Amino acid sequence: MHAVALAVAVIVRLRYPDVARHIVFDCPGPLDGLSVDRCPGNRCGAAGWAVCATAASDRWPCQPAPGLVVRWPQKISLVLIANFPVPMTNSTKPPDIANRYDEGTARHYSAVHRGSWSRRISSWREISLARRALALAGNPESVLDMPCGAGRFWPMLARTSARRLLAGDNSPAMLAAAVAGAAPATRARFEVSPMDAFALPLADAAVDHVLCMRLLHHFAAPADRLRILREIHRVARSGATISLWVDGNLQARRRRCQEARRDPAFPPNRIIVARAVIEAELVEAGFRIRKRLDMLHWIGKRRLYVLDKV
Ligand SMILES: C[S@@+](CC[C@H](N)C(=O)[O-])C[C@H]1O[C@@H](n2cnc3c(N)ncnc32)[C@H](O)[C@@H]1O
Numbered sequence: 001m002h003a004v005a006l007a008v009a010v011i012v013r014l015r016y017p018d019v020a021r022h023i024v025f026d027c028p029g030p031l032d033g034l035s036v037d038r039c040p041g042n043r044c045g046a047a048g049w050a051v052c053a054t055a056a057s058d059r060w061p062c063q064p065a066p067g068l069v070v071r072w073p074q075k076i077s078l079v080l081i082a083n084f085p086v087p088m089t090n091s092t093k094p095p096d097i098a099n100r101y102d103e104g105t106a107r108h109y110s111a112v113h114r115g116s117w118s119r120r121i122s123s124w125r126e127i128s129l130a131r132r133a134l135a136l137a138g139n140p141e142s143v144l145d146m147p148c149g150a151g152r153f154w155p156m157l158a159r160t161s162a163r164r165l166l167a168g169d170n171s172p173a174m175l176a177a178a179v180a181g182a183a184p185a186t187r188a189r190f191e192v193s194p195m196d197a198f199a200l201p202l203a204d205a206a207v208d209h210v211l212c213m214r215l216l217h218h219f220a221a222p223a224d225r226l227r228i229l230r231e232i233h234r235v236a237r238s239g240a241t242i243s244l245w246v247d248g249n250l251q252a253r254r255r256r257c258q259e260a261r262r263d264p265a266f267p268p269n270r271i272i273v274a275r276a277v278i279e280a281e282l283v284e285a286g287f288r289i290r291k292r293l294d295m296l297h298w299i300g301k302r303r304l305y306v307l308d309k310v
Contacts, residue, residue: 136291141208142237146232147174168195210232213304226284240309245272245302246303275303293305
């Protein structure tokens with residue numbers, strides 16, 4: 001069935017170049033901070049087409065597309081738009097990160113990391129690295145997981161029984177997903193509250209260590225990253241672990257090529273931060289780098305920094 005549908009798509013594409021302009025991709029999930037980058041339609045921005053089946057029209061210039069949907073391979077769908085041209089909705093820039101993690105996204109985020117084997121392996125590796133980072137930091141007695149997202153790190157954090165655990169995120173939906181997804185015994189270990197990384201509702205040196213995974217690469221402005229790093233520095237007594245996307249690897253190269261083709265009207269919601277830049281920011285915020293841990297040397301863009309407070 002897939003082969004037939006794909007053949008139809010290819011024939012239409014060759015025979016009717018005009019229609020071919022309207023062969024677009026849909027998104028695997030709700031169009032949000034997480035899936036925008038995985039939505040191939042997003043790469044069609046320069047041509048003016050980004051059709052994402054599940055996107056809310058006020059969040060991205062996408063239209064639900066009537067037509068033949070061909071699932072091939074599993075996650076990528078080719079959509080032939082029957083009644084073209086499909087008008088674009090009024091363009092709105094992607095919402096800023098604070099509003100991006102709504103209920104749909106939270107559900108999607110939890111599911112994504114438990115989805116394909118590659119995602120599971122990548123999440124497992126990330127959690128292992130976070131555990132290693134905490135060991136390198138001397139197994140701190142109190143840890144703040146911020147942003148905690150859907151609580152991916154909670155089971156690992158809760159494995160150390162004497163540890164005091166706090167968790168925060170500025171998205172109520174993500175917090176709710178974390179609480180709902182945690183085993184009762186794990187949930188009971190955490191003091192959970194809404195938190196804005198720019199103004200953490202904690203006293204100075206309130207926790208030994210802050211675990212800040214996958215937040216900083218959402219902020220393109222160095223001043224924003226620095227503000228967050230200073231807040232982490234303030235509330236941490238001894239140090240922190242942060243993770244973000246850095247350059248100097250194959251994925252970052254690929255990403256930059258993709259970015260070069262992006263419609264400038266729609267800036268990316270996540271960026272590659274040059275290692276030299278983030279490392280200078282870490283020092284400026286008052287940290288010393290104890291260790292750099294890469295997800296996959298030379299290949300993966302995700303890096304963890306284990307930091308000591310100076
Ligand atoms: C990519 S998720 C990472 C979540 C978690 N650390 C993980 O790795 O699974 C980014 C998270 O940052 C949160 N976030 C975005 N801006 C924030 C802010 N200003 N303060 C606190 N959390 C924020 C989002 O709600 C989202 O849960």
